[in-house]
Amino acid sequence: MIPDIHHILLFLSLANVSLTSEPSLQNGLDLALKTLKVVPTHASREIVIIMGSLTTCDPVDINITIDELKKEGIRCSVISLSAEIHVARYLTQQTMGTFGAVLDDAHFRDQLMSQVDPPPAAKTQHNSLIRMGFPHTKSEVEGKDAPLSMCMCHIENLEEPSELCTTGHHCPQCNSKYCELPVECQSCGLTLVSAPHLARSYHHLFPVPNFEELPFDAMPASSTDLGGGVKECYACAKALGQVADKVVFRCGFCKQFFCVDCDIFIHETLHACVGCNTIPGVDGLVYQQSAKSDQEDAHPGTSKQRGQFGM
Numbered sequence: 001m002i003p004d005i006h007h008i009l010l011f012l013s014l015a016n017v018s019l020t021s022e023p024s025l026q027n028g029l030d031l032a033l034k035t036l037k038v039v040p041t042h043a044s045r046e047i048v049i050i051m052g053s054l055t056t057c058d059p060v061d062i063n064i065t066i067d068e069l070k071k072e073g074i075r076c077s078v079i080s081l082s083a084e085i086h087v088a089r090y091l092t093q094q095t096m097g098t099f100g101a102v103l104d105d106a107h108f109r110d111q112l113m114s115q116v117d118p119p120p121a122a123k124t125q126h127n128s129l130i131r132m133g134f135p136h137t138k139s140e141v142e143g144k145d146a147p148l149s150m151c152m153c154h155i156e157n158l159e160e161p162s163e164l165c166t167t168g169h170h171c172p173q174c175n176s177k178y179c180e181l182p183v184e185c186q187s188c189g190l191t192l193v194s195a196p197h198l199a200r201s202y203h204h205l206f207p208v209p210n211f212e213e214l215p216f217d218a219m220p221a222s223s224t225d226l227g228g229g230v231k232e233c234y235a236c237a238k239a240l241g242q243v244a245d246k247v248v249f250r251c252g253f254c255k256q257f258f259c260v261d262c263d264i265f266i267h268e269t270l271h272a273c274v275g276c277n278t279i280p281g282v283d284g285l286v287y288q289q290s291a292k293s294d295q296e297d298a299h300p301g302t303s304k305q306r307g308q309f310g311m
Contacts, residue, residue: 005180025051025087026058029065029076036074045074046097048115051088052081062087070094075119079111118204133190135169135181151179152186208273211249211263216242218250219257235262235274251275 029047036045047069056062069076069091077097078088084101092099098115102108148164168177174188182193219231219240231240234256240248249263250256254275258266266273 022055022057023051023053024058025049025056025091026060026062026065029062029069029091033065033069033072033074037072044118045072046115046119047074047076049076049078049088050081050112051078051085054082054085056085056087066091066094077115079108079115081108131190133172133185133192134194135171135178135192137167137169149177152176153178153180153183208267208271209252210267211251211258213247214250214257216240216245216248219248231257233257233259233262235259235266254279 028049032047036047039045074095075097076091076095078085078092078099080088080099080101082101084099089099091097100107100111102111148166149168150164151168165179168179169181169192170177171185171188171190171192173190174185176185176187178185178192182191184191232238233240235258238259238261240257240259245259247260249258249260251258251273254273256275256279258274262274
């Protein structure tokens with residue numbers, strides 16, 4: 001999910017909030033429950049709680065709220081800044097979430113970043129088509145400069161009032177203007193996104209398979225030999241040695257060898273095999289295919305796309 005500027009500003013404003021009295025885990029869950037109830041069933045309903053207190057002051061039995069969260073299919077995860085709390089552990093177990101007690105700053109970052117990737121979709125999840133619009137930018141109108149207008153996203157915002165400008169993203173359905181994406185059109189309700197927004201979430205659907213771990217001696221002599229018996233990584237071109245690089249990693253489709261640093265970078269950051277996307281004759285979507293289809297078709301990514309669209 002791409003963070004919205006309003007969410008970032010809201011988090012930054014929490015630094016100026018003075019904390020008084022005791023915290024209530026149940027009140028926070030009830031407030032989030034009211035918000036997530038209206039979310040459609042095809043979306044992922046999640047609550048991430050960062051809790052530093054060892055106690056919680058709840059008005060009624062918190063088990064009632066936990067049962068309601070479980071009934072609505074809302075996944076709750078807790079990151080404790082102090083120690084393990086029984087009620088927080090029980091909450092995550094009942095809602096199929098995760099619980100973690102922070103050890104240090106690095107562990108807190110790891111726990112927080114683990115919540116970024118969306119969880120696997122539930123089998124009982126109802127799937128349906130979502131209407132989306134790709135806005136366009138009007139620079140000229142009938143040979144003249146675009147007129148000054150206000151955007152819909154700030155027209156009623158008192159903290160950040162809308163300003164007259166000629167640039168913006170126009171809804172393809174009702175022609176309303178917005179200054180940033182993604183956003184839901186306030187006039188027609190159409191979800192407005194851009195193509196890069198969809199591309200960033202594509203790797204969650206088709207992750208790169210794990211590379212095969214092999215000893216250094218498994219690299220063939222004809223594989224990027226530099227003349228002195230030293231071979232190099234296909235991605236970063238770093239010279240590999242038998243002492244420093246005891247193991248290498250090979251892609252199962254393009255058959256290229258990578259060092260351990262590039263293997264981590266490809267699977268955690270790039271989300272695309274360098275060899276499959278750069279070697280001529282190997283389709284960029286080849287890692288989505290099975291080994292059987294790879295042998296049958298020289299361009300398996302193209303054949304899969306044809307099958308998806310019924311061509």
